[in-house]
Amino acid sequence: xxxxxxxxxxxxxxxxxLSAQDLLVRAKTVVIAPDAVLADGRFLVRAxxxxxxxxxVPADAAAKATAIDCGDALVVxxxxxxxxTLGRDRDLAEAALPFTPDLRAVEAFDPWHEELAxxxxxGFTSAILSPSPRNIAGGLGALVKPGAGGGSVAAPDLHLxxxxxxxxxxxxxxxTSLMGAVDLLRSAFAQAKxxxxxxxxxxxxxxxxxxxxxxxxxxxxxxxxxxxxxLARDFGFDAVIVGARDADKALDRLxxxxxxxxxGGLAPEMRLAQLQFPARLAEAGVPFCFTGRxxxxxxxxxxxxxxxxxxxxxxxxxxxxxAQMFGVxxxxxxxxxxxAADFAVWSGDPLDLGSALRAVYVDGARVHGELPSAAANxxxxxxxxxx
Amino acid sequence: xxxxxxxxxxxxxLAALLPAQDGVTVYRNARILPGGAPAIDxxxxxxxxxxxxxxxxxxxxxxxxxxxxxCAGKTITPGLIDASxxxxxxxxxxxxxxxxxPHLRVLDSLEPADPSFVRARSAGVTAVHVMPGARSVIGGxxxxxxxxxxxxxxxxxxxxxxxxxxxxxxxxxxxxAIRGGxxxxxxxxxxxxxxxxxxxARKAFYDAKEALEKSADAPPATPSPGVEVLTxxxxxxxxxxxxxxxxxxxRTALRLAAEFGYRTVLDDAQDAHMLVDELKAAQxxxxxxxxxxxxxxxxxxxxxADPRSVTARLLADxxxxxxxxxxxxxxxxxxxxEAMFAARNGISSARALDAVTIEPARxxxxxxxxxxxxxxxxxxxVVWSTDPLDPAAAAESVFxxxxxxxxxx
Numbered sequence: 001x002x003x004x005x006x007x008x009x010x011x012x013x014x015x016x017x018l019s020a021q022d023l024l025v026r027a028k029t030v031v032i033a034p035d036a037v038l039a040d041g042r043f044l045v046r047a048x049x050x051x052x053x054x055x056x057v058p059a060d061a062a063a064k065a066t067a068i069d070c071g072d073a074l075v076v077x078x079x080x081x082x083x084x085t086l087g088r089d090r091d092l093a094e095a096a097l098p099f100t101p102d103l104r105a106v107e108a109f110d111p112w113h114e115e116l117a118x119x120x121x122x123g124f125t126s127a128i129l130s131p132s133p134r135n136i137a138g139g140l141g142a143l144v145k146p147g148a149g150g151g152s153v154a155a156p157d158l159h160l161x162x163x164x165x166x167x168x169x170x171x172x173x174x175x176t177s178l179m180g181a182v183d184l185l186r187s188a189f190a191q192a193k194x195x196x197x198x199x200x201x202x203x204x205x206x207x208x209x210x211x212x213x214x215x216x217x218x219x220x221x222x223x224x225x226x227x228x229x230x231l232a233r234d235f236g237f238d239a240v241i242v243g244a245r246d247a248d249k250a251l252d253r254l255x256x257x258x259x260x261x262x263x264g265g266l267a268p269e270m271r272l273a274q275l276q277f278p279a280r281l282a283e284a285g286v287p288f289c290f291t292g293r294x295x296x297x298x299x300x301x302x303x304x305x306x307x308x309x310x311x312x313x314x315x316x317x318x319x320x321x322x323a324q325m326f327g328v329x330x331x332x333x334x335x336x337x338x339x340a341a342d343f344a345v346w347s348g349d350p351l352d353l354g355s356a357l358r359a360v361y362v363d364g365a366r367v368h369g370e371l372p373s374a375a376a377n378x379x380x381x382x383x384x385x386x387x
Numbered sequence: 388x389x390x391x392x393x394x395x396x397x398x399x400x401l402a403a404l405l406p407a408q409d410g411v412t413v414y415r416n417a418r419i420l421p422g423g424a425p426a427i428d429x430x431x432x433x434x435x436x437x438x439x440x441x442x443x444x445x446x447x448x449x450x451x452x453x454x455x456x457x458c459a460g461k462t463i464t465p466g467l468i469d470a471s472x473x474x475x476x477x478x479x480x481x482x483x484x485x486x487x488x489p490h491l492r493v494l495d496s497l498e499p500a501d502p503s504f505v506r507a508r509s510a511g512v513t514a515v516h517v518m519p520g521a522r523s524v525i526g527g528x529x530x531x532x533x534x535x536x537x538x539x540x541x542x543x544x545x546x547x548x549x550x551x552x553x554x555x556x557x558x559x560x561x562x563x564a565i566r567g568g569x570x571x572x573x574x575x576x577x578x579x580x581x582x583x584x585x586x587x588a589r590k591a592f593y594d595a596k597e598a599l600e601k602s603a604d605a606p607p608a609t610p611s612p613g614v615e616v617l618t619x620x621x622x623x624x625x626x627x628x629x630x631x632x633x634x635x636x637x638r639t640a641l642r643l644a645a646e647f648g649y650r651t652v653l654d655d656a657q658d659a660h661m662l663v664d665e666l667k668a669a670q671x672x673x674x675x676x677x678x679x680x681x682x683x684x685x686x687x688x689x690x691x692a693d694p695r696s697v698t699a700r701l702l703a704d705x706x707x708x709x710x711x712x713x714x715x716x717x718x719x720x721x722x723x724x725e726a727m728f729a730a731r732n733g734i735s736s737a738r739a740l741d742a743v744t745i746e747p748a749r750x751x752x753x754x755x756x757x758x759x760x761x762x763x764x765x766x767x768x769v770v771w772s773t774d775p776l777d778p779a780a781a782a783e784s785v786f787x788x789x790x791x792x793x794x795x796x
Contacts, residue, residue: 173573174484179495179519179527183488187612223498226539249500 022046023364024062025343027070030054031077033320033334034312041075045341048363053337068371070345073358076315078125078342079297080322080333082262082289083141083161083216083242085132086115093132094139096173099184101160101204103139105129111150119146120360120368122294123350125342126154126332128322133163133218133242134170136181137188140204140213143328145342148367154340159326160208163218164227165243182227189235209235214327216262220245229253240325242291248277254286260325265292266300272307278317279308289322302351314351345369411435413449417458417770420737422465422759423745432463434766437789442760462774464740465759466513466767466787469722470747471628471654471674471712473517474503480520482527486558486578487591489550489620490612491527493519499539508534508792510721511775511782513767514544514758516751518551518654521630521687521715524558524578524587526551528616529628531751533767535787544753549628550620552643552651554636556689558584585639592647595621620649626752627651628674630715632683632692634658641669652750655714657683657692663705672750673702675742676714679728684717699742700733710750711742727776736776765789 023045030041032053044052044061052058085092091108094100109129110116119127126145131138143155164181175181191198192205208215217228220243229250232239241247244261247254254261266275281288290300301314323333331340341364348355359369412434419430421442431447433440441447449455474480479496482488497517507515514533519526529549536542559578578584595617602618619625629640629651637658644651653659655676659666666673678699683692702709711726713719720728722743730739748758757767766789772781785793 169478171478171483174482176478176483177481177491177496178479179491179493180482180484180488182495183491183612221498222500222539223496227495246500 022051022061022065023341024057024065024067025070025075025341026067027075027345028072029074030335031075031315032336033077034315036336043335043341045364048341048365050335050337050339050341053335056337070358074346074348074350074355075335075343076123076346076350077319077333077335077339078120078344078360078362079123079294079318080289080328081119081124081127081294081297082291082322082325083128083130083159084291086113086127086129088113088115089132089134092130092138093134095132095134095170098136098168098170098173098175098181099188099201100131100135100139101137101162101188101202102200103131104142104157105131105139105161106142106144106153106156109142109144109151109153111147111152113151116144116146116151119294120344120362121357122297123318123344123346123357123360124294124297125344125360125362125367126328126340127294128158128326128328130159130216131161132167133161133165134167135163136168136175136184137162137201137205141216141326143326143332145340145362146367147362148365152363154331155328157213158328159214159216159240160204161216161218162228164224165218165220168218178224178227182231185231186234189231193235209237211237214238214240214325216240216242216326218242222246222249225250226253229257229259232257232259248273248280251280251284251286255284260287260321262289262291262322262325265290265296266303267296268303275303275307278304278313279310282309282313287316287321287325289317289325298350299353302353305351311349311351318350411440411450411453413453413455414458414463414770415445415455417461417463418774419760420462420464420740420775421761423741424759426737430463432760432768434768434786434789437766439760439762439764439766439768441762458770460773461783462771462780463760464511464769464771464775465744466757466769466785467511467722467726467743468514468516468747468751468753468758469507469512469712469743470516470710470750471518471676471714472503472507472512472515473713473715473717474501474515475517477520481522482519483522483561484573486524486584486587488519488523488527488613489525489591489616491519492530492547493517493527494530494543494546497530497532499536499542504532504534507722508785508787509782510723511769511771511785511793512722513769513785513787514748514753516548516747518549518628518630521551521553521557522561523551524553524584525591525613525617526553528625531753533787535790535792537790544756545751547625548751549626549652550616551654552588552627552629552640554581554584554588554629554631554640554643555633555687556581556584557687558587560689581636585643588643589646591617592621592643592649596647621647623650628654630654632657632676632687632690634661634692636690637662638665641665641671645669654712655683655687655716657694657698659707659709660695660698660701661693663701663707666702666707667705671707673707673709674712674714674747674750675699675702675709675729676712677716677719677725678711678732679720679725680716680718682718687715696728696732699729699739703734703738708746708750709742710747711739712747723775723780723782724778727778730776736774739776 130141518529748754
């Protein structure tokens with residue numbers, strides 16, 4: 001017990017020491033963003049953020065910084081996990097009431113939550129903590145991060161989480177049916193459109209309709225997806241459809257309404273059409289990312305590449321796409337100047353399943369793995385590079 | 388003749404597989420039962436662009452280059468219309484949060500890929516009227532749909548086609564009376580009785596009538612969406628459809644309509660044979676549900692109706708307008724078999740077929756588009772292997788808007 005309490009304190013101390021000084025991260029390949037890949041790249045981390053990238057790193061700052069030399073490894077932005085309750089459904093589903101848009105997921109955030117601490121094991125450095133889809137209007141999501149000294153909230157009150165899926169239709173409280181659920185949202189949006197001063201719950205919808213936050217709607221069947229898109233069309237917002245099982249049948253509408261989708265993870269035994277769907281989405285220009293367990297996200301992306309998805313889109317699906325969908329692209333999902341220094345060091349392209357995760361950093365502090373040494377790992381294959 | 392038969396079969400299959408909307412197709416040598424008009428022997432049906440271009444006898448002109456399908460020995464009818472059709476999964480069709488939800492739209496709960504649409508169209512049904520489930524006193528607004536369309540939105544023929552009201556035991560079934568103890572469920576509430584069901588309906592219409600009267604003197608305040616729908620019913624802008632099975636419930640339905648001055652169609656109406664004169668006096672149309680069924684099934688069984696096979700004939704003889712539907716009875720047969728059953732029990736074949744084609748189209752207000760084979764209407768039709776009221780008849784090819792949705796060999 002004594003050790004348990006001492007250990008986090010020691011780690012907090014370590015993190016503080018690291019962030020106090022600039023870090024210079026060097027690697028044979030640095031992926032700043034899917035379409036910005038640096039060969040023999042480097043970036044400077046100051047106060048937990050990316051301060052300079054590539055040629056912009058000032059020589060004197062580079063000389064003074066602590067160097068992290070990743071050799072011929074690959075440094076990529078940390079992955080961003082799209083809406084999740086991180087297994088804390090009981091804390092994030094106020095299911096007795098169907099309409100609670102003003103509840104905040106951040107109030108149920110536990111910095112010492114085990115699943116949060118495990119995120120870096122899959123290369124993830126942040127997650128969109130979201131109210132459960134068991135409510136028609138569950139509340140507001142938050143961007144959270146794991147950390148050696150406990151997790152942190154990077155952005156509270158992010159997106160508005162709505163749900164039309166089967167989980168939201170509860171026979172023990174109204175609405176019990178899809179038509180009832182649609183009616184509830186439609187009348188709430190109508191009220192929100194006409195006035196901001198109709199109580200704290202409607203005010204949240206009003207603010208979302210003003211464009212202040214993204215609106216994500218959980219919907220699986222074609223009719224649920226259509227209802228979600230109808231709401232988006234009639235009340236003028238760009239929807240993020242979460243779950244989206246039948247999205248292939250509504251592809252034209254998704255494109256026309258500039259919607260984004262969070263689709264289920266892929267597994268090798270799935271039907272070909274499902275495995276090829278990410279490639280179709282990319283071709284149609286619909287932003288997408290994968291739900292599911294964080295340890296399966298990389299497999300999903302790799303399977304999508306195996307079935308025709310280009311690598312840039314696959315990388316984006318793990319990092320930049322979810323960040324953009326939920327309005328946090330300025331903070332996470334890329335290693336551009338000003339973004340958080342959330343990155344992972346891989347022995348090769350993470351989309352090649354033979355590549356190993358070496359280390360993960362959140363806000364410039366190592367949360368997983370070993371400090372990379374300058375010596376190149378003989379196990380890393382030359383074929384596992386970036387195209 | 389021997390050679391032309393298989394050729395005809397191939398042509399039929401081929402025409403069905405090709406997108407019929409692109410070209411013009413001529414169906415020749417069929418017996419055509421156009422719906423609401425006399426039969427045409429050796430008839431010709433010309434279809435193109437999803438519409439009927441021409442219909443008539445053997446001398447009907449067809450454009451050059453049109454594909455020709457020999458239908459010798461076959462019978463062509465309009466696509467059937469089921470005016471009271473069960474679709475969707477039950478929980479989503481019934482909003483159990485409240486007994487009175489006039490403004491809810493059943494369309495919002497419907498899945499275009501619902502298997503009931505596939506079953507219906509393979510049995511020759513090309514349009515259906517779907518209402519919310521029967522577990523509410525006033526469940527909401529019904530919709531008329533084609534049973535197939537490329538785009539689900541295109542399935543809709545008519546929005547807000549009806550307001551469903553339900554009499555009898557069914558709407559009160561899940562509810563429990565509060566008898567001490569803690570109230571831990573939304574189902575502890577009224578109505579729990581038949582009279583409670585009527586009370587709920589009466590209160591709703593009373594409120595709507597009051598809103599209507601108030602709006603006559605003063606500029607209308609914004610009424611609740613439910614009241615707004617009910618005022619439209621009171622003004623005669625939305626058709627009320629009251630589901631009632633037993634004699635007592637049918638009488639209650641007529642009484643309630645008379646009390647508030649709206650017209651109602653009676654749905655299911657198994658006991659209609661007991662009050663033919665009253666139905667005639669009230670000028671009510673009956674949607675006769677599953678005339679073949681000998682009992683009412685499922686949760687409606689408690690309604691205690693006494694179905695008779697002669698009901699259709701009694702209504703026809705008395706001049707009460709009626710259509711035949713599959714209704715809410717899970718024991719119902721395919722719609723064409725229900726028409727066959729009614730014909731076997733004393734109405735003419737033509738009348739039986741009209742009761743599942745042009746009559747429901749008129750009742751639902753969609754007869755400008757479908758329900759009979761007339762120039763300019765949608766190409767919704769069925770090629771039957773023989774007379775459709777023959778027990779052995781099969782719907783060999785079914786077309787919705789000129790698109791083949793069923794092809795048998």
